[in-house]
Amino acid sequence: MFGKAIDKYASPENAYALSSRLTPWFGWVTLVLLLAGLWGSLVYAPPDYEQGESFRIIYLHVPAAWMSMFIYVVMAAAGAVGLVWKVKLMDAVARGCAPIGAIYTFLTLVTGMLWGKPMWGTWWVWDARLTSELILLFLYLGYLALQAAIDDRRTAARAGAVLALVGVVNIPIIHFSVEWWNTLHQGPTITRMDGPSIHISMLIPLVVMVLAFKTYFITSLMLRVRCEILEQEKNSSWVRELAAAERD
Amino acid sequence: MSQVAEFLYMGGYAFYVWSSFLLSLIVMVAHLIQPWRREKRILRELRNRQIREANRS
Numbered sequence: 001m002f003g004k005a006i007d008k009y010a011s012p013e014n015a016y017a018l019s020s021r022l023t024p025w026f027g028w029v030t031l032v033l034l035l036a037g038l039w040g041s042l043v044y045a046p047p048d049y050e051q052g053e054s055f056r057i058i059y060l061h062v063p064a065a066w067m068s069m070f071i072y073v074v075m076a077a078a079g080a081v082g083l084v085w086k087v088k089l090m091d092a093v094a095r096g097c098a099p100i101g102a103i104y105t106f107l108t109l110v111t112g113m114l115w116g117k118p119m120w121g122t123w124w125v126w127d128a129r130l131t132s133e134l135i136l137l138f139l140y141l142g143y144l145a146l147q148a149a150i151d152d153r154r155t156a157a158r159a160g161a162v163l164a165l166v167g168v169v170n171i172p173i174i175h176f177s178v179e180w181w182n183t184l185h186q187g188p189t190i191t192r193m194d195g196p197s198i199h200i201s202m203l204i205p206l207v208v209m210v211l212a213f214k215t216y217f218i219t220s221l222m223l224r225v226r227c228e229i230l231e232q233e234k235n236s237s238w239v240r241e242l243a244a245a246e247r248d
Numbered sequence: 249m250s251q252v253a254e255f256l257y258m259g260g261y262a263f264y265v266w267s268s269f270l271l272s273l274i275v276m277v278a279h280l281i282q283p284w285r286r287e288k289r290i291l292r293e294l295r296n297r298q299i300r301e302a303n304r305s
Binding site: 027038042043047052053054056057060061064099100106107111114117118216219220223226230231234239242243244246248 | 255258259260261264265267268269271272275276279280283284286287288290291292294295298
């Protein structure tokens with residue numbers, strides 16, 4: 001019942017049209033934020049008094065890490081809505097989230113290694129923070145493999161949603177791992193009860209980069225959801241008309 | 249050292265800093281182009297299938 005109401009207002013056709021209109025705007029906003037963020041993180045921010053210039057990796061590592069967890073929650077929530085109320089658009093959203101989350105998780109791990117080598121003297125340690133983030137990457141890859149392996153889209157969406165929901169348990173583990181266990185990874189700097197322990201000139205570029213990574217996610221998600229909708233609705237009349245009008 | 253060289257040198261951390269930024273940029277740009285091209289490919293494949301169906305009947 002509830003799903004029918006959503007399906008009417010969030011119909012794939014409407015979502016596709018809305019996304020086509022909004023994507024360029026989000027794309028331009030992302031470009032501006034990203035350029036501002038790059039300038040802020042590479043030029044404007046002063047070198048750290050302990051870590052020197054190497055600390056600039058924070059401007060990629062932290063936004064990517066936050067988004068890797070945020071996207072997972074979005075993916076699981078969309079999957080759950082698709083699972084319970086059978087909203088096909090939400091299945092498409094969940095599928096669209098997975099590759100973006102996977103690349104952010106990958107970038108979190110790689111930038112973390114490139115930061116860890118000069119600061120800790122090692123590329124990798126099997127501590128709680130790093131290991132739980134690696135498990136997040138495997139969850140994303142597992143989800144993607146599942147989608148690729150199951151031909152029927154409904155079954156794939158259901159199986160993926162269940163996997164995503166079970167994996168949600170990993171998110172608080174990643175977040176609190178630096179507090180629950182002894183680890184080489186530093187504790188939270190920004191999300192502290194008594195406010196961020198970072199100077200404003202270093203904080204501003206970080207905020208800009210976080211926003212850039214967020215609008216990038218929205219842009220990429222809209223592009224991906226459009227592809228999912230087209231494949232999902234390929235036999236409907238509006239997609240047939242759209243395809244007939246396509247030029248090389 | 250000139251200002252540009254000093255900027256590129258990154259206080260001796262050039263390899264780590266520039267690999268991080270370059271890799272992130274490449275991966276993110278590539279992952280935006282990929283779905284953008286995929287959408288066009290899907291539409292063209294659907295159109296070609298329609299043309300084949302029309303020719304058969």
